[in-house]
Amino acid sequence: MANRQQPSPMPIHKYGRYEQVDIPDRTWPGKRITAAPRWLSTDLRDGNQSLIDPMSPERKRRMFDQLVKMGYKEIEVGFPASGQTDFDFVRSIIEEEGAIPDDVTISVLTQAREDLIERTVESLKGARRATVHLYNATAPVFRRVVFRASRDDIKQIAVDGTRLVMEYAGKLLGPETEFGYQYSPEIFTDTELDFALEVCEAVMDVWQPGPDREIILNLPATVERSTPSTHADRFEWMHRNLSRREYVCLSAHPHNDRGTAVAAAELALMAGADRVEGCLFGQGERTGNVDLVTLGMNLFSQGVDPQIDFSDIDEIRRTWEYCNQMEVHPRHPYVGDLVYTSFSGSHQDAIKKGFDAMEADAAARGVTVDDIEWAVPYLPIDPKDVGRSYEAVIRVNSQSGKGGIAYVLKNDHKLDLPRRMQIEFSRIIQAKTDAEGGEITPKDIWAVFQDEYLPNPDNPWGRIQVKTGQSTTDTDGVDTLTVEATVDGRDTVLTGSGNGPISAFFDALHALGIDVRLLDYQEHTMSEGASAQAASYIECAIDGQVLWGIGIDANTTRASLKAVVSAVNRAAR
Ligand SMILES: CC(=O)SCCNC(=O)CCNC(=O)[C@H](O)C(C)(C)COP(=O)(O)OP(=O)(O)OC[C@H]1O[C@@H](n2cnc3c(N)ncnc32)[C@H](O)[C@@H]1OP(=O)(O)O
Ligand SMILES: CC(C)C(=O)C(=O)O
Numbered sequence: 001m002a003n004r005q006q007p008s009p010m011p012i013h014k015y016g017r018y019e020q021v022d023i024p025d026r027t028w029p030g031k032r033i034t035a036a037p038r039w040l041s042t043d044l045r046d047g048n049q050s051l052i053d054p055m056s057p058e059r060k061r062r063m064f065d066q067l068v069k070m071g072y073k074e075i076e077v078g079f080p081a082s083g084q085t086d087f088d089f090v091r092s093i094i095e096e097e098g099a100i101p102d103d104v105t106i107s108v109l110t111q112a113r114e115d116l117i118e119r120t121v122e123s124l125k126g127a128r129r130a131t132v133h134l135y136n137a138t139a140p141v142f143r144r145v146v147f148r149a150s151r152d153d154i155k156q157i158a159v160d161g162t163r164l165v166m167e168y169a170g171k172l173l174g175p176e177t178e179f180g181y182q183y184s185p186e187i188f189t190d191t192e193l194d195f196a197l198e199v200c201e202a203v204m205d206v207w208q209p210g211p212d213r214e215i216i217l218n219l220p221a222t223v224e225r226s227t228p229s230t231h232a233d234r235f236e237w238m239h240r241n242l243s244r245r246e247y248v249c250l251s252a253h254p255h256n257d258r259g260t261a262v263a264a265a266e267l268a269l270m271a272g273a274d275r276v277e278g279c280l281f282g283q284g285e286r287t288g289n290v291d292l293v294t295l296g297m298n299l300f301s302q303g304v305d306p307q308i309d310f311s312d313i314d315e316i317r318r319t320w321e322y323c324n325q326m327e328v329h330p331r332h333p334y335v336g337d338l339v340y341t342s343f344s345g346s347h348q349d350a351i352k353k354g355f356d357a358m359e360a361d362a363a364a365r366g367v368t369v370d371d372i373e374w375a376v377p378y379l380p381i382d383p384k385d386v387g388r389s390y391e392a393v394i395r396v397n398s399q400s401g402k403g404g405i406a407y408v409l410k411n412d413h414k415l416d417l418p419r420r421m422q423i424e425f426s427r428i429i430q431a432k433t434d435a436e437g438g439e440i441t442p443k444d445i446w447a448v449f450q451d452e453y454l455p456n457p458d459n460p461w462g463r464i465q466v467k468t469g470q471s472t473t474d475t476d477g478v479d480t481l482t483v484e485a486t487v488d489g490r491d492t493v494l495t496g497s498g499n500g501p502i503s504a505f506f507d508a509l510h511a512l513g514i515d516v517r518l519l520d521y522q523e524h525t526m527s528e529g530a531s532a533q534a535a536s537y538i539e540c541a542i543d544g545q546v547l548w549g550i551g552i553d554a555n556t557t558r559a560s561l562k563a564v565v566s567a568v569n570r571a572a573r
């Protein structure tokens with residue numbers, strides 16, 4: 001197979017490759033995620049620190065309440081030593097009775113510097129459950145460029161930091177606080193694995209994890225620099241090699257620099273991680289942290305409970321947009337304006353068939369569509385489950401086909417057009433979208449449909465308007481029909497006979513010189529109850545043309561006569 005790509009002028013010599021992990025008996029590729037991990041939202045820390053205008057206390061509070069409402073039990077609420085705003089925010093939620101539910105742990109981040117650690121621990125006084133999260137970068141470039149220090153010096157920063165956290169927690173926090181500890185070897189993804197392990201072990205030697213004394217070891221992809229598979233290999237390696245593993249909560253913190261943070265988080269879970277840190281809608285430094293909404297919804301779409309409530313995704317999004325002063329992209333998974341919308345014909349056709357099949361399957365089993373497995377093509381989840389309506393599912397433009405248009409008519413107007421009529425009407429819409437470009441709204445589709453097939457009260461047209469019709473059947477089964485109508489503007493009484501009302505009407509129309517032959521006829525009720533309307537569809541050959549007509553009436557005979565008139569009027573239009 002030929003590949004005609006040519007070398008580019010890009011300066012590729014500037015970049016090295018990431019290290020692969022020698023782990024030939026890796027197990028993660030065969031694993032599945034069958035339960036939700038522990039989640040930590042870092043919207044108020046990693047998310048907040050990357051905003052042009054960090055959240056005001058009021059915005060922070062809105063975001064915090066939203067996260068609690070959704071069900072997050074671990075929330076990183078800030079970097080209290082960064083300044084008064086974060087410190088005061090942490091104090092405000094601790095001091096306000098009931099602001100932090102008893103089962104929610106708040107967490108705060110600090111560098112491994114004594115003055116910062118003291119201030120950080122101080123911010124947590126009186127908290128019910130709190131974790132201090134300490135980090136220092138461990139990767140070679142950071143050792144050389146940022147800290148200008150050896151491996152041992154870097155390990156010592158982590159060890160000393162851990163000891164200081166414990167000392168200040170002992171001094172400043174009372175017994176009312178269930179105190180936890182988290183350590184992150186920042187830039188884990190570029191750190192030599194043996195060194196990352198060495199630092200984590202040294203930190204554990206200080207913290208002494210054991211029964212009822214876990215340690216959270218968070219291995220951040222501070223800058224995402226490898227494929228998700230290598231990220232997973234690194235997690236599996238740490239998972240296998242860490243001592244005291246049963247007391248370690250192994251946590252992933254993927255960033256999205258290569259656009260694969262979600263995959264990296266999922267593969268890390270398959271490789272042994274217990275917990276994921278991220279932000280709603282992928283907010284965070286540079287390209288963002290891993291998107292907690294996508295991760296949670298990915299689980300949901302596989303029938304795994306994310307243990308987070310996404311049922312009103314638009315409310316979550318509105319709060320997020322207000323707090324971050326940013327907008328969610330229209331293509332953002334599960335939430336963007338366009339993600340449950342299909343414009344293209346073959347997609348719309350499949351979606352319509354999918355909805356129809358769901359209804360039929362549910363009816364056959366005597367249950368509702370919500371009781372059976374979701375199986376609508378092109379829609380990975382039921383939009384209703386996140387509070388979206390079906391209205392936007394199908395939108396029509398020049399890329400659309402009959403299925404989409406038929407879906408709009410069925411969904412909005414309860415008209416289930418026969419297949420050949422769908423084709424006929426879609427050509428009419430196609431001509432309009434080709435001529436005018438852009439999207440045609442459901443309202444416009446309906447206006448075109450009414451004008452084309454139904455007596456349009458705003459713009460009446462056509463040779464014939466039926467007023468009343470009466471048929472009688474004699475003992476031989478011959479129907480005689482009398483129709484009061486306006487023909488070419490004059491009131492007229494038409495009569496005819498045949499083996500049913502439709503053929504009797506055709507007979508009457510022959511008297512006007514109209515040659516009609518029936519090709520197909522279908523009808524259905526549009527609603528239930530006393531005021532139920534019926535829709536009749538008729539396909540006729542009229543003076544050499546093949547055309548559809550539709551009639552809507554509470555009486556099925558009148559509906560069929562109107563359908564004939566619709567087709568006849570169209571033939572003469
Ligand atoms: C990957 C991440 O997201 S990490 C979190 C990053 N978030 C933030 O930084 C937001 C909050 N930070 C801040 O407000 C400020 O950085 C402060 C108040 C904490 C500290 O400010 P400053 O005292 O001015 O220090 P600055 O931020 O410039 O830090 C640089 C110094 O800290 C050292 N340092 C950086 N990280 C760490 C660490 N984790 N532990 C110990 N020392 C560290 C650097 O080597 C440098 O030291 P040097 O001055 O001796 O060269
Ligand atoms: C502080 C750490 C966990 C971090 O945000 C990162 O490394 O990305």
Ligand SMILES: [Mg+2]
Pocket residue numbers: 046220222253255285289
């Ligand atoms: Mg981060």
